[in-house]
């Protein structure tokens with residue numbers, strides 16, 4: 001028997017990222033996954049194993065929305081987010097919507113409007129804001145450790161790019177717009193959060209430098225998009241998606257509020273994987289050296305005329321309790337449960353900021369597909385919440 005106050009949780013897109021919802025399955029402790037939707041029957045069988053035989057399962061997400069549920073995780077491929085989130089909000093559910101919020105700016109604004117209409121409430125799964133290392137960088141920057149922020153750069157090395165993004169639905173722009181949006185939404189959001197400023201204008205270059213010319217799988221064969229360390233070097237690989245019309249390297253420059261300038265570099269054929277954020281202010285420079293929970297955060301704030309490998313200060317990320325994505329997943333799900341049950345109303349990740357990350361990803365993609373022409377970022381349709389704090 002469910003306790004009366006226990007939140008009933010549904011999951012749409014229960015395979016892959018949908019497993020994040022397992023952090024919300026706390027029978028007897030306030031929340032329980034009671035319904036799962038996925039188009040893959042094997043995934044639904046695995047969900048019944050995980051959540052119990054009484055779990056409601058369906059391949060039709062509208063059927064799931066018709067169930068008696070308080071909150072819904074939407075973890076389907078990006079191009080489905082808009083329609084499913086709008087419907088879930090209209091049905092009065094509290095929604096955990098995976099990033100990116102949608103694959104167009106208009107799509108995001110539709111989701112924001114559905115949330116503003118007052119049915120359900122919206123939370124977007126920007127879990128990087130919940131990583132101990134990113135949280136600590138935010139605390140240090142806000143405390144003035146590097147003075148007033150003027151430059152923000154992110155270099156994103158993605159060794160698993162060829163396995164994760166060029167073998168299945170991710171590889172087609174109709175499903176994602178492109179990887180500046182699909183993958184970049186995280187980084188662009190962190191750039192905005194760390195600097196406390198949104199991007200106003202963007203210019204970008206990008207191309208399909210490596211994966212475009214490699215052997216594709218037959219369209220009838222199932223997609224195999226799993227990390228495989230033996231898949232090296234990239235030009236020796238095969239089995240890629242029949243259609244690839246996205247880029248595998250991108251270079252973006254950002255004009256931001258308060259005269260801040262940003263740069264974002266994304267590469268999908270590197271040997272190692274890391275996001276490196278470098279923030280330069282009027283009194284120093286801060287940088288994460290690696291992005292695992294125990295990676296050092298380095299601060300240089302003493303003037304010299306040569307490179308110093310050893311920084312002036314070394315900090316560590318805030319405590320996490322383990323789990324995937326640098327310990328972020330249990331933390332973000334806990335905050336979502338607090339939000340869904342009404343214990344909190346202000347959240348660390350916000351729908352407005354999520355929409356701004358998508359807007360920059362979309363406009364940067366537009367720029368790179370048009371010879372690098374600068375693009376203005378459409379402002380938020382309404383002033384709302386406290387998006388940058």
Ligand SMILES: NC(=O)c1ccc[n+]([C@@H]2O[C@H](COP(=O)([O-])OP(=O)(O)OC[C@H]3O[C@@H](n4cnc5c(N)ncnc54)[C@H](O)[C@@H]3O)[C@@H](O)[C@H]2O)c1
Pocket residue numbers: 012013014015016017018037038039040043059061075076077078080098099100125126127182325
């Ligand atoms: N925040 C993060 O750290 C993070 C990490 C990975 C993925 N994601 C996001 O999660 C989403 C899913 O990515 P993924 O890598 O898990 O993809 P995936 O393809 O591995 O999984 C998607 C799941 O959705 C199911 N699905 C597809 N169409 C469906 C439909 N119409 N109705 C119900 N289920 C359907 C699939 O069967 C599959 O189980 C993406 O939007 C991605 O950006 C976020």
